Amino acid sequence: MVEVVLWEWLDLALRWLHVVAGIAWIGNSFYFVHLDLSLRRRDGLPEGAAGEAWQVHGGGFYNMVKYLVAPARMPDRLTWFKWEAYTTWLSGMALLVLVYYLQADLYMIAPGLLALAPWQAVAVSLAGLALGWVVYDLLCRSPLGRNDTALALVGLVFLTLLAWGCWQVFSGRGAMMQMGALIGTIMVANVFLVIIPGQRKVVKALIAGEDPDPELGRRGKQRSLHNNYLTLPVVFAMIGNHYPLAFAGRWSWLILAIVLVLGAVIRHFFNQRHKGEASPWWTWGVALAGMAAIVWLSAAPATEAGGEAKSEGWADPAAVEEIVLSRCSMCHAAEPVWEGIALPPKGVVLETPAEIRRQARAIDLHVVRTRAMPPGNVTEISEEERRILAAWIAAGAPGW
Ligand code: HEC
Known part of the structure; x- marks a missing residue:
C-alpha cells in the first residue's frame, strides 16, 4: 500500500512539474514570437539595432531593442532560454x-x-x-x-x-x-x-x-x-x-x-x-x-456495438450486470483485485446495480462508442457483450 501511495504521488508531482515547465516554455515561446513580429525600425536606433518594440506590463514601460550584431559592449548577464x-x-x-x-x-x-x-x-x-x-x-x-x-x-x-x-x-x-x-x-x-x-x-x-x-x-x-x-x-x-x-x-x-x-x-x-x-x-x-x-x-461507431441497438427498446439488465462484474469489477471495485491496481481507477466503482447505472454515460463513452475500456481489453470483453451494453444504454439504462 505504501508503494501505491508513493507511486501515485510521484505521478502527480511529475505531472505538475511537466505542466508547469510546459506553460513556461510555451509562454515564453509565444512571447518571443510576438516580440519578434512586432519589432519596428525607426531612425535614431542605436547602432546595430534591427528594430524596437514598446510594451507595457506590470506598471511600467519596456523598450525592447533587438540587435543582430553584438552590441558595442557585451552585457555581463545574458539570459538564455x-x-x-x-x-x-x-x-x-x-x-x-x-x-x-x-x-x-x-x-x-x-x-x-x-x-x-x-x-x-x-x-x-x-x-x-x-x-x-x-x-x-x-x-x-x-x-x-x-x-x-x-x-x-x-x-x-x-x-x-x-x-x-x-x-x-x-x-x-x-x-x-x-x-x-x-x-x-x-x-x-x-x-x-x-x-x-x-x-x-x-x-x-x-x-x-x-x-x-x-x-x-x-x-x-x-x-x-x-x-x-x-x-x-x-x-x-x-x-x-x-x-x-x-x-x-x-x-x-x-x-x-x-x-x-x-x-x-x-x-x-x-x-x-x-x-x-x-x-x-x-x-x-x-x-x-x-x-x-x-x-x-x-461519432463513427468504434465497433458494430456502437451502431443500432439489437432492437428498439431491447435491454437485458441482468446481462449487463453480469458483463460489468466479469469484465470491469476486478479493477473498478472499492478493493480492486487486479494486480497493480490498489484503488478504484478514477474513483469509478462498478459493483452494485446502482453504481453501474450511475456510470451509464461513462460506460457508453468508454466501452460502446469507443474501446477505451477495458484498457487494452485485458479482460477480453466480446463484441456481443459490447452490443448488449449498447442496447441497454439505447433503452435508457433501465435499472433492476
Ligand atoms: C485492468 C483494469 C481495468 C478494467 C478491467 C477496467 N478498467 Fe476502467 N479504468 C482502469 C484504469 C486504470 C482507469 C484510469 C485511466 C486513466 O488513468 O485515465 C480506468 C478508467 C475508467 C473510467 C473513467 C475514465 C475517466 O477518464 O474518467 C471508466 C468510466 C471506466 N474505466 C469504465 C470501465 C468499464 C465500464 C469497464 C468494463 C467494461 C472497465 N472500466 C474495465 C482500469 C480498468
Whole structure:
C-alpha cells in the first residue's frame, strides 16, 4: 500500500512539474514570437539595432531593442532560454516511463493488433521517437528544407503516416501518447540540437567581431517556426489521451492529422495579427470546419456495438450486470483485485446495480462508442457483450 501511495504521488508531482515547465516554455515561446513580429525600425536606433518594440506590463514601460550584431559592449548577464524546454522533455519522458512503459500492458498494447510483449511495445516506442526525429531533421536539411511551404506539406504527410502507423501498433491511448511524445521530442530536439548550438556559434562569432554564418540564423529561425506551429497540436495530444472520443475511435489517426492543420492555422492567425498585418479571419473558418469534421469522425461507431441497438427498446439488465462484474469489477471495485491496481481507477466503482447505472454515460463513452475500456481489453470483453451494453444504454439504462 505504501508503494501505491508513493507511486501515485510521484505521478502527480511529475505531472505538475511537466505542466508547469510546459506553460513556461510555451509562454515564453509565444512571447518571443510576438516580440519578434512586432519589432519596428525607426531612425535614431542605436547602432546595430534591427528594430524596437514598446510594451507595457506590470506598471511600467519596456523598450525592447533587438540587435543582430553584438552590441558595442557585451552585457555581463545574458539570459538564455532553454531550461523550460529541457525540463518539459525530461519530466515528460519520466512520466512516459512511469505511466506508459511500466504499465505497457494496460496503456500501450491492444490485442487484435500486433501481439507485442510489453518490452517490445516500449522498444517500438523508443525507436519511433528516435527515427521520427532523424527523418524530420533530414527533411529539414534536404533541398526540400529551402521551401517552407513544401516542407510543411511533406511534414504533415509524414506525421499523418506515422499517426496511422501508431494506431495500427499501439492501443488508442498509447498511440495518442506516442504521437504527442514524438512531436514534443522533435520540438525539444530543435532547441537542444539546432537552435541553441547555432546561437552559441553566432554569439561566439559576434564577440570575436566576425560575421556569423547566416545559414545558422536561417536554420534556427526555421526550427523556431516549426515549434511555433506544432505547439497547439502537441498540447492537444497530451490532453486528448484522456478523452476516448479523441484517441479510441476508428478515425483517431485522422483526427490527429486534422488537429495538426487546425493548430497551425490558429497560430497563423495570431502570427499575422502580431505582425500588424490584416488578420486572416478565414483561419477561423478552417478551424471550425476542422473541429466539425473531428466531432463527426469521432461519432463513427468504434465497433458494430456502437451502431443500432439489437432492437428498439431491447435491454437485458441482468446481462449487463453480469458483463460489468466479469469484465470491469476486478479493477473498478472499492478493493480492486487486479494486480497493480490498489484503488478504484478514477474513483469509478462498478459493483452494485446502482453504481453501474450511475456510470451509464461513462460506460457508453468508454466501452460502446469507443474501446477505451477495458484498457487494452485485458479482460477480453466480446463484441456481443459490447452490443448488449449498447442496447441497454439505447433503452435508457433501465435499472433492476
Ligand atoms: C485492468 C483494469 C481495468 C478494467 C478491467 C477496467 N478498467 Fe476502467 N479504468 C482502469 C484504469 C486504470 C482507469 C484510469 C485511466 C486513466 O488513468 O485515465 C480506468 C478508467 C475508467 C473510467 C473513467 C475514465 C475517466 O477518464 O474518467 C471508466 C468510466 C471506466 N474505466 C469504465 C470501465 C468499464 C465500464 C469497464 C468494463 C467494461 C472497465 N472500466 C474495465 C482500469 C480498468
